[in-house]
Amino acid sequence: MSGRADSRDPKLRFISLGAGVQSTAMALMAARGKIGPMPDCAIFADTGWEPRGVYGHLEWLRSELPYPVLVVSAGNIRSDTISRSNTTGQRFAAIPWYTVSPTGKRGMGRRQCTNEYKLRPIQRRVVELMGGRVRGGAEAWIGISADEVARMKPSRVRYILNRFPLIDLWLSRRDCLAWLGDHGYPEPPRSACIGCPFRSDAEWRALSLSEFADAVEVDHAIRRQPGAQHEQYAHSSRKPLSLVDLSTAEERGQFNLFLEECEGMCGV
Numbered sequence: 187m188s189g190r191a192d193s194r195d196p197k198l199r200f201i202s203l204g205a206g207v208q209s210t211a212m213a214l215m216a217a218r219g220k221i222g223p224m225p226d227c228a229i230f231a232d233t234g235w236e237p238r239g240v241y242g243h244l245e246w247l248r249s250e251l252p253y254p255v256l257v258v259s260a261g262n263i264r265s266d267t268i269s270r271s272n273t274t275g276q277r278f279a280a281i282p283w284y285t286v287s288p289t290g291k292r293g294m295g296r297r298q299c300t301n302e303y304k305l306r307p308i309q310r311r312v313v314e315l316m317g318g319r320v321r322g323g324a325e326a327w328i329g330i331s332a333d334e335v336a337r338m339k340p341s342r343v344r345y346i347l348n349r350f351p352l353i354d355l356w357l358s359r360r361d362c363l364a365w366l367g368d369h370g371y372p373e374p375p376r377s378a379c380i381g382c383p384f385r386s387d388a389e390w391r392a393l394s395l396s397e398f399a400d401a402v403e404v405d406h407a408i409r410r411q412p413g414a415q416h417e418q419y420a421h422s423s424r425k426p427l428s429l430v431d432l433s434t435a436e437e438r439g440q441f442n443l444f445l446e447e448c449e450g451m452c453g454v
């Protein structure tokens with residue numbers, strides 16, 4: 187793939203929309219001209235396993251924006267996860283579950299889900315939108331805020347140049363929430379897969395009962411992969427999710443688990 191992105195005059199300018207607080211604020215700031223130039227579109231990568239509130243929020247946001255919101259998908263991460271855990275199926279979602287070996291050694295699985303279910307489908311759509319010719323490149327607006335600079339990452343592909351408008355304005359997540367409130371907009375939900383292991387205890391608690399039951403079911407299903415020695419868990423305590431006391435001091439040190447190993451895509 188040839189063509190290097192050029193920030194002066196990109197062929198396509200798009201918002202990488204996670205539908206969380208930061209990317210929502212960024213999208214609405216663009217709509218109001220606070221950030222410019224006006225993007226050509228926003229692109230939301232749907233893993234198929236977001237909480238119901240995120241999909242509702244996305245629909246509302248679509249009605250507020252003057253530019254189109256495109257939805258792309260690489261499949262359903264939940265069903266791919268379950269099929270991997272039930273069989274030795276070829277397709278699987280590499281979610282970085284917390285692991286414990288038979289000797290008690292703690293670890294974490296490889297993280298491929300962000301790339302597979304978010305970055306790549308967006309990259310594919312960007313190439314399509316540029317008519318298959320990436321010369322001139324595209325500019326992607328990523329909703330990383332000033333309190334999360336560690337999440338800033340360059341694009342993995344030459345034809346997309348990442349830009350961080352919230353960092354340019356030095357706006358924190360809290361500033362984004364204040365801006366949304368000042369303009370009469372509702373507080374967006376945390377955008378992340380229902381069973382994402384980067385959830386803090388507060389975020390596990392924020393799930394509805396049915397969503398939490400769904401996460402418990404998947405947590406149970408992933409415990410032991412075919413042929414693997416270690417056990418896998420969705421919660422950082424490495425206990426079955428149904429047994430974790432989510433109201434205790436386990437929350438300490440969990441300010442933002444997405445910072446642990448982030449690609450600048452999930453959760454914003």
Ligand code: SF4
Nearest residue numbers: 299300378379382452
């Ligand atoms: S939200 Fe979590 S599980 Fe979903 S793609 Fe991102 S890191 Fe993976």
